[in-house]
Every structure is written in structure tokens, then in C-alpha cells.
Amino acid sequence: MIVVHHLNNSRSQRILWLLEELGLPYEIRKYQRDPKTMLAPPELRAVHPLGKSPVISDGDTVVAESGAIVDYLIERYGDGRLAPDPGTPERLRYNYYLHFAEGSAMPPLLLKLVFDRVESTPGPFFVKPIARAIARKVKDSFVLPQIRQQLVYLESQLAERTWFAGEAFSAADIQMSFPLEAAAMRGGLDKNYPKLTAFLERIHARPAYRRALERGGQYDFA
Known part of the structure; x- marks a missing residue:
């Protein structure tokens, strides 16, 4: 079992x-x-x-x-x-997204979570303004642009095909679900990304989900 x-x-x-x-x-x-x-x-x-x-x-x-x-x-x-079948373009994309989900998509989302907490966590009055300023600077100059770049890229990928590996639902879509759900919660994924929004709606409607x-x-x- x-x-x-x-x-x-x-x-x-x-x-x-x-x-x-x-x-x-x-x-x-x-x-x-x-x-x-x-x-x-x-x-x-x-x-x-x-x-x-x-x-x-x-x-x-x-x-x-x-x-x-x-x-x-x-x-x-x-x-x-x-x-997808081994040796096909779909299998190559499948393998890519299995690794992309954690290797590329999640790190900036985790950084945003960390720096959001730095901004919101109480601290000594003489330290807190400095910590908040550093957190905002890192988010605005690096973290948020990275998240936006990835969302634009992923939106373009789903403009070319129904699912991430191709026209058939696969485990790559399951793997990609968490970073996209996290992005919808705290990373700016909204109606400005209709393909990604539709992807989330499709997976959330699946009986197995x-x-x-x-x-x-x-x-x-x-």
C-alpha cells in the first residue's frame, strides 16, 4: 500500500x-x-x-x-x-515542466513569501523601517519582475497548446498546479493571464482533483 x-x-x-x-x-x-x-x-x-x-x-x-x-x-x-510517449516533442515538454515547476517557478514565489513576512513581522522600532525598506527593494527590483516574466512566459505556452505538454492532460500539469496556485494566491496571477486562469479552472473542476x-x-x- x-x-x-x-x-x-x-x-x-x-x-x-x-x-x-x-x-x-x-x-x-x-x-x-x-x-x-x-x-x-x-x-x-x-x-x-x-x-x-x-x-x-x-x-x-x-x-x-x-x-x-x-x-x-x-x-x-x-x-x-x-x-506522453518517449521520444516525442510532448515528452520533452513533459520532462521540462516536471523540473520547471520547482526549479524555476517556485523560487521567486518563495522569496516573495519570505520578504512579505519580513515586512509584516513585528520587530524593534529602530530596525523595522530598515528591514521593510530592504524587503520592498528586493521585491520590486528582482522578485516581482521574475514572477511577472515567468507568468508571461507560461501564458504564452498555453496559448500554443491546451496543456503544458501538449493537447493531452498529463502529470506535468499536476506538477505545475502548485506554483500556479501559489501565484494566484500571492504572486499576481489574475484575469490578466486568461490562459493560466482557465488552466486553474480546468484542473479545479477535475473529479480526481x-x-x-x-x-x-x-x-x-x-
């Missing part, structure tokens, strides 16, 4: 969704973030030394990192589903 070590409001929601799309049986072990730090609890270190989610265990096999988990599940249980939400619990990004 596949066990998903699931952290609330995290990337592991994508893994639940993938398992629902594949129709695979699985068990969920739920973990809650620390309400102050928003970090995963130390209990996750008993599953994987880094103590982060997502992590799955499948018998004696433990797999961490979203992209690696997607690769593992598709290779072992996909039976040709949710991945809805089932994963019901099983996973709290997920503020949907």
Missing part, C-alpha cells in the same frame, strides 16, 4: 491528486504545520531525514521530492497513462 505523508497546505496535495487520477489505492498520514513557524513537524524526520513533505512510502521504498515522486508513480504504476481535496483536508490554494 502506498502511504502519502501529507502536510496540510503543501505540495503533497499534488501527490494525492496524481494517485486519484491513476485510481491507485493509498493511505494518508497527516501532519500539521507549526502555526507560528509554518514548518513541518519533527515527526516527518522519522520518515525522511530532511523532515519535509511530500514523502511517500511504498513497501520498503521511500521517495521524497515532488518530481521524483511523480516519476516513480508514473513509471511504476502509470501503464502509459498521464505521460476534487476527490484529493476531500481526502487531503485543508488546502487554501484551491
Whole structure:
């Protein structure tokens, strides 16, 4: 039995969704973030030394990192589903977006979250104005332009095809869901990006996505 070590409001929601799309049986072990730090609890270190989610265990096999988990599940249980044929242009795009989601899309969104907290967290009166000024400068000069550049790029990609790998829905779309949901929440993804907005509407309407939400619990990004 596949066990998903699931952290609330995290990337592991994508893994639940993938398992629902594949129709695979699985068990969920739920973990809650620390309400102050928003970090995963130390209990996750008993599953994987880094103590982060997502992590799955499948018998004696433990797999961490979203992209690696997607690769593992598709290779072992996909039976040709949710991945384009090897050697095709669609497969190349599929592989690209599996890595792009975490390697390129997420870092500026995480930086924005960090600097937003720097601006909003209370601190000594003589330090706070300086910290806020630095945070705003970094966001305005680097972080926000990076996010906008990526959103424009991704919008153009979906202007050329229905899904990220091609005309068929694939696990690459599942992988891309989290950065785009995060961008819609805090990164400026709005109606100015109609293709990306439509993408989010399509994935949120999928029955497997809805089932994963019901099983996973709290997920503020949907």
C-alpha cells in the first residue's frame, strides 16, 4: 500500500491528486504545520531525514521530492497513462515542466513569501523601517519582475497548446498546479493571464482533483 505523508497546505496535495487520477489505492498520514513557524513537524524526520513533505512510502521504498515522486508513480504504476510517449516533442515538454515547476517557478514565489513576512513581522522600532525598506527593494527590483516574466512566459505556452505538454492532460500539469496556485494566491496571477486562469479552472473542476481535496483536508490554494 502506498502511504502519502501529507502536510496540510503543501505540495503533497499534488501527490494525492496524481494517485486519484491513476485510481491507485493509498493511505494518508497527516501532519500539521507549526502555526507560528509554518514548518513541518519533527515527526516527518522519522520518515525522511530532511523532515519535509511530500514523502511517500511504498513497501520498503521511500521517495521524497515532488518530481521524483511523480516519476516513480508514473513509471511504476502509470501503464502509459498521464505521460506522453518517449521520444516525442510532448515528452520533452513533459520532462521540462516536471523540473520547471520547482526549479524555476517556485523560487521567486518563495522569496516573495519570505520578504512579505519580513515586512509584516513585528520587530524593534529602530530596525523595522530598515528591514521593510530592504524587503520592498528586493521585491520590486528582482522578485516581482521574475514572477511577472515567468507568468508571461507560461501564458504564452498555453496559448500554443491546451496543456503544458501538449493537447493531452498529463502529470506535468499536476506538477505545475502548485506554483500556479501559489501565484494566484500571492504572486499576481489574475484575469490578466486568461490562459493560466482557465488552466486553474480546468484542473479545479477535475473529479480526481476534487476527490484529493476531500481526502487531503485543508488546502487554501484551491
